[in-house]
Amino acid sequence: MSTGDDTRIFPDVAACIDCGGCVVACNRTWDVPRDEQRISISTMLEGEEGAEGLNASPSQAMSQGENPGETSVPMQCYHCENAPCVTVCPVDALVKKDDGFVDVRDDVCIGCQYCLSACPFGAPQFPGSNDGAAEIFGTGGTMDKCTMCQDRQDVGKGPACAEECATDAILVGTSDQIADELDKRDSGTFFNDDAMEIVFGADDAEAFGV
Amino acid sequence: MYVEIHPNMADEMGIDGGDLVVVSTTDRGSVLVKARITPRPGHGPEEEEIFLPFHWGGIAKGESLLEKYPDGNEPFAIGDSVNFITSRGYDVETQMQETKAALAKVRPATQELVDELNMDVDLETFTFPQDEAGFGQQKDFDTRDNTTVQ
Known part of the structure; x- marks a missing residue:
């Protein structure tokens, strides 16, 4: 996916497995103190199983008002x-x-x-x-x-967290590219409409079905 | 290093997240680790399955090995390795060792118990470098607390 101007970064929550690779990649790349979290993984409902048939589909579970089960969100x-x-x-x-x-x-x-x-x-x-x-x-x-690794993007590299991610749970690209990828994976956005409008603005959020 | 224990089992044992426990297997020995209370290993009979990660070192059966590392190469986060206590079993055809599953017993760590197991540890003063630095606390040791992560 593209880097540079108008690049956005967004998590595919269904793909995150809470391994912590992004946290380590970030701390290593920018040499930030160990206890500082420019990116951090929030785990909710730890150890719980999702509703029948929705265990690995947290966004669908949330939109249907069902229990999504253990869900990890890379927050940055x-x-x-x-x-x-x-x-x-x-x-x-x-x-x-x-x-x-x-x-x-x-x-x-x-x-x-x-x-x-x-x-x-x-x-x-x-x-x-x-x-x-x-x-x-x-x-x-x-x-x-988090700087979205602007210095790396200036030379055509992706953010360190996204490049390290073993399951490609951190998506980088224009908002249309991210929306397409989430749609292709059938992952959904997980965030509610208010959050989506804050992150992408009312116009671009439409691509995500907001 | 930690062991994931189901809340029901923790209630029964009277231990909280972050408490030190001793995990022993049938015939290979015991490791001294922290309890992490979480419903993750909740699929065994009566929630009595436990889980330990590997990739830990720096402590051998309770004794710190930090001074044996070359200067400047000491690991920051240390703990007993689960590989000390995994099963002796192996596959007769390929000689592949069985490191993934074993019968285990969990007991709260008391000074009496660690002495009996010949661990060179004074529980009054025993700490991990990662704890002294206040690091590694971003994940709850006890999911029953429902505190905010991040």
């Missing part, structure tokens, strides 16, 4: 079209750039942690002190998050 910055973090940032440290990447400008960020509350996907990380008062008042140092 999805570089949203309508990025809530950019909206709330009081100093414009977060920007949605023309090439589609959501970027944090380290020298402008004041560590207020508004973005932490605003982000629906838990992407903002505060590798500085994040305990006690910092957790409440926001003096936890500057924010850090």
Whole structure:
């Protein structure tokens, strides 16, 4: 799939097996501290079996109101079209750039942690002190998050997490390419319509059947 | 290193996620590992199946081997290896060893028990480097807690 301008990144939740390869690939590539999670896998309903016939189809199970069973979601910055973090940032440290990447400008960020509350996907990380008062008042140092490996994409490589993924659960490409691939795999999007409109914007979300 | 134990079995044994337990097989020995309480291994009779991952090292039957690694090459996360206790059985045709399944017993780790098993461990002071660094906590050791991951 394409890299560079207007590239989007999105998980195929049905394919993720919670192996943690993406987390290791990210930490290794960018040499971020061990306890920082630019990408992290959230596992829900651990150990539970899904509804009859829907065990490996979490999106279909959710849309039918059935139990999806154990489901793992690789969570990272999805570089949203309508990025809530950019909206709330009081100093414009977060920007949605023309090439589609959501970027944090380290020298402008004041560590207020508004973005932490605003982000629906838990992407903002505060590798500085994040305990006690910092957790409440926001003096936890500057924010850090997934860059969608822009430096790698500039030379034609895919994001480290997606290239490492053993089951191709992290899709990279234009929103149309991602929608086609999810459709081909019959995986669905797993996220609800509100989340899809935040990530892809109302126009592009239509490709996913929102 | 951890062992996945079903919540029903954990209730019966009175152990919580993160507690140290001793896993022993029929005739090869015992390993000292952490309990991870999860319904994942819930398909055996009466939920009494357990699961241990492999790819662990740095501790041999309770004794730390960290000082034996070359300088700068010590693994960050260490633990007893399950390969110490897997079955002695092997395939008579191919000599392939049976490493995937074994009869096992799980007991809460007490000082009395680890002494009896000749593990060189003082449970009062025993810690893992990964715990001291507060790392590896992003997954719950006890799914009954229903805490948020990530």
